[in-house]
Amino acid sequence: MLTIEHLTKQYDEKKAVDDLSLHIQRGEIYGFIGHNGAGKTTTLKSIAGILSFEEGTIKIDGTDISKEPLECKKKIAYIPDNPDLYDYMTGAKYLNFIADVFGIPTDTRKEKIEKYAEIFALTDDLASPIASYSHGMKQKLAIISAWLHDPKLIIMDEPFVGLDPKAAHLLKEMMREHCDKGGAIFFSTHVLEVAEKLCDKVAIIKGGKLIKAGTMEQVKGDESLEDVFLELEAEK
Amino acid sequence: MYKILFKKQLFELFRSWFFDAKKNKARSKSGTLLMALLFVALIGGVVGGSIAFVAVSVCEPLASAGVQWMYFDLFAMIAVALGMFGSVLNTFSELYLAKDNDLLLSMPIPVSTVVASRVSVTFIMGTVYSAVAFLPAVIVYQLVMGFDIAALVGGLFMQLEISFIVWASACLLGLVVAKISLKVKNSSFAGVAASIIFIGLYYYVYFKAEVIIRDLVANAAVYGAKIKGSAYFLYSWGLNGLGKPLPILLCLAVCLAFAAAIWFMLKGTFMSIATSTPKSKKAKAPRKSQKARSVSRSLLGKEFSLFSSSSLYMLNCGFGVLFVPAAGIMLLIKGNFILSAIPAELAALAEAIPVILVGGACLLASMNDSAAPSVSLEGKSLWLIQSLPLDMWQVIKAKVKVQFLITEIPMIFYCLCVVIVVPMSVAETVMFLLCTLTFPLLSSLFSMMIGIKMPILTWTNEVVPIKQSSSVMIAIFGSWGYGLLLVGGYFLLKTVSAAWYLAAFTAVGAVACALMCRWLKTKGAQILSTL
Known part of the structure; x- marks a missing residue:
């Protein structure tokens, strides 16, 4: 579903991502962990087509993001770490805007918006301007918008930040359900317990370089993910 | 502190x-x-x-x-x-x-x-x-x-x-x-x-x-x-x-x-x-908002929502909406009086009336520059248009269209008022209409171009992109400059008739529009996608 080969992204002299390669298959929930400034967001933004990069290739379901960005973007959904949405729109308007962009028919969008708004207890707030939403509500709205068009790959940057426990639980269920249907999810997190329980595979990035990746068993063995992560972080 | x-x-x-x-x-x-x-x-x-x-x-x-x-x-x-x-x-x-x-x-x-x-x-x-x-x-x-x-x-x-x-x-x-x-x-x-x-x-x-x-x-x-x-x-x-x-x-x-x-x-x-949030009643989202629309209509709706969400934005970048029709109404009321007050010995001034009327409309319409700060106003939500499967040219077109529509419609009204009040030959009338009605497109494309070239995405107050940015200043003064050049040029050249002069200006304007369109479609779209 997602193939990253030798990805390198530089900001002036500094390499934010250095020769990173990663493969994500259908049905996989893939966790991406690393310390602050390790290069997680840069990698995710490059996959989402927001950042251009100097070297390497990113292919989504066989399509190269650099060559056919629009085709790739049709197959993905991206949720950033801080959901800065259109504050001047109401929640309903925003969701319909996203649905229009993805060409979702009226009946389908109506059904999905009602379903997900109900799940996240957001129905009563959809008519209110996004400016009046809390961080968690914006996050829920961003999640609903990501699920609207049945993307093949969902990329999320710290998706659990700001969510209440119930919403976090619902999101985990939705992630699993999405992958069971043949989709894939690539997300970054600092909550290692969540990554350990939820992810099929995990990748650890440090200083822009991928230092370990594989199934949960391959990466952590008998130890906890936290112990492995801290050990790897301590290594020079 | x-x-x-x-x-x-x-x-x-x-x-x-x-x-x-x-x-x-x-x-x-x-x-x-x-x-x-x-x-x-x-x-x-x-x-x-x-x-x-x-x-x-x-x-x-x-x-x-x-x-x-x-x-x-x-x-x-x-x-x-x-x-x-x-x-x-x-x-x-x-x-x-x-x-x-x-x-x-x-x-x-x-x-x-x-x-x-x-x-x-x-x-x-x-x-x-x-x-x-x-x-x-x-x-x-x-x-x-x-x-x-x-x-x-x-x-x-x-x-x-x-x-x-x-x-x-x-x-x-x-x-x-x-x-x-x-x-x-x-x-x-x-x-x-x-x-x-x-x-x-x-x-x-x-x-x-x-x-x-x-x-x-x-x-x-x-x-x-x-x-x-x-x-x-x-x-x-x-x-x-x-x-x-x-x-x-x-x-x-x-x-x-x-x-x-x-x-x-x-x-x-x-x-x-x-620290207060405005009172808003709990209400169900209106059903009509769930109707599917084309991407271009949806983007236009988004841009109009942005424009109408801020009084500062509407007042500073859309005041021509009031001034251009006001000028038309003033012409309807006082136009005949003004025309009759021009002395016979100032025949050159009477001949220049179509040019002056175009120039005046351009100066008033320059108050509409909504496209210039529109990129800056995307601010931290810029990631959205960049991550969605949107052709950046579509995004640019929507931003241009807002300024174009809020300027062109008042200009049409102004033109109607002028045609009713001011006696002009057929050629003068046609060229007056063409030159006046081309300006909104020209100024919208120009504002957009400057807006893409000089965005400010890190503002903490919308006053900065709307009132204090270089892009807005250049967009306004650029459009003023066009109006002044149009009138000043006519009096400097003197040798050509108003109709021919306006025809030449319209042609130059059309070429400029085509060039700016091309730039926005290629370079502009590329800049916007990587800001």
């Missing part, structure tokens, strides 16, 4: 002087100096120059009538009006809508310090706007009446008082708008309505100013006696300009008391207003 916050506010205000958005790096000292000189030349030269022109014509008559104090009163009031006109629209945004309010209020900083740093900027802007109207009058007085140190010192004290009055009035109006915004559902439109009333009053006085001043000068002694008798404070205020110590002390005390009262009001209410 105040100093730190004040410096931050100042840097935001004059960001374009110190930072080159195009190159994304700090300007050199000479670059900063050049920007400052440009600002002084524009504000001081244009506004100050026209005020000085009026001052020269009224100074001596008022002085010879023995009412020099009235001279200072007159220009002080013009300065207050101009200062308020310049400050009132952004005081509300500057104070209550700043994105870093929550951050600053969460820090161990006294609320009064946060408020003081914000309103200090309002004070500076009010002083700048009022000084360009008042200080030329003080200088003209010195030149016409001879050097008088007392009058010079008095004039400077009066400027200080004007600054306090402008500041306090602008803050009071900002406070009123904030209170209204918290209670009214469509607060942006309420803000626009309140501002239009204020601006309407301003322009009413502005257009009547010539008659009022002429009347004042002709009957200076009579009005002087009346003011002395019934509005002693005004008389006393005018005496400030002559350097009379007692009136200076009295007026300064009154102005300071007014400013202090406003300060305590602001300080006392700031926290509750800045």
Whole structure:
């Protein structure tokens, strides 16, 4: 579903991502962990087509993001770490805007918006301007918008930040359900317990370089993910 | 702490002087100096120059009538009006809508310090706007009446008082708008309505100013006696300009008391207003909003939502919507009178009427520049258009269309008024229509181009991209330049008929549109996708 080969992204002299390669298959929930400034967001933004990069290739379901960005973007959904949405729109308007962009028919969008708004207890707030939403509500709205068009790959940057426990639980269920249907999810997190329980595979990035990746068993063995992560972080 | 916050506010205000958005790096000292000189030349030269022109014509008559104090009163009031006109629209945004309010209020900083740093900027802007109207009058007085140190010192004290009055009035109006915004559902439109009333009053006085001043000068002694008798404070205020110590002390005390009262009001209410969210009723999302639309219609809807969400945006980048039709209506009412007033010996002027009418419409329509700050206003939500499967050219088209539509429709109305009132040959009529109706596209594409080339995405207050960015300034003055070039060029060339001249201009405009379209579609789209 997602193939990253030798990805390198530089900001002036500094390499934010250095020769990173990663493969994500259908049905996989893939966790991406690393310390602050390790290069997680840069990698995710490059996959989402927001950042251009100097070297390497990113292919989504066989399509190269650099060559056919629009085709790739049709197959993905991206949720950033801080959901800065259109504050001047109401929640309903925003969701319909996203649905229009993805060409979702009226009946389908109506059904999905009602379903997900109900799940996240957001129905009563959809008519209110996004400016009046809390961080968690914006996050829920961003999640609903990501699920609207049945993307093949969902990329999320710290998706659990700001969510209440119930919403976090619902999101985990939705992630699993999405992958069971043949989709894939690539997300970054600092909550290692969540990554350990939820992810099929995990990748650890440090200083822009991928230092370990594989199934949960391959990466952590008998130890906890936290112990492995801290050990790897301590290594020079 | 105040100093730190004040410096931050100042840097935001004059960001374009110190930072080159195009190159994304700090300007050199000479670059900063050049920007400052440009600002002084524009504000001081244009506004100050026209005020000085009026001052020269009224100074001596008022002085010879023995009412020099009235001279200072007159220009002080013009300065207050101009200062308020310049400050009132952004005081509300500057104070209550700043994105870093929550951050600053969460820090161990006294609320009064946060408020003081914000309103200090309002004070500076009010002083700048009022000084360009008042200080030329003080200088003209010195030149016409001879050097008088007392009058010079008095004039400077009066400027200080004007600054306090402008500041306090602008803050009071900002406070009123904030209170209204918290209670009214469509607060942006309420803000626009309140501002239009204020601006309407301003322009009413502005257009009547010539008659009022002429009347004042002709009957200076009579009005002087009346003011002395019934509005002693005004008389006393005018005496400030002559350097009379007692009136200076009295007026300064009154102005300071007014400013202090406003300060305590602001300080006392700031926290509750800045941290409140407007009341909104719980309601179900309307069903019609769930109807599928094409991507281009949806993007256009998004851009119109952005435009109508902010009173500051609508007022600063869409005022042509009112001015262009107003010019058309004025032509319907006064057009025949104006045309008949052109003397027969000025045949050249009569022939130039189609060109002048196009130029005038361009100048008025230049007030619409919504495309210029539209990229900057995407701010932190820029990731959305970049991550969605959107062709950037579609996004650009939507932004251009908003400015085009809000300008073209009023222009069509204006054209209809002109065609009804002004007698023109068929060729002149056709070319007048083509040239006038091409301008909205030209100015929209130009604004968009500048907006993409010079975006500011890191603002903490929308005043910055809407009012204080280089892109907006270039978009407005660029469009003005086109209007002035159109009229000036005709009088310089003289040899061509109005119809042929307009045809040539339309052709050049069409080519420019095509070139800008091409740039926006290729380079512009590429820049926007990687900002």
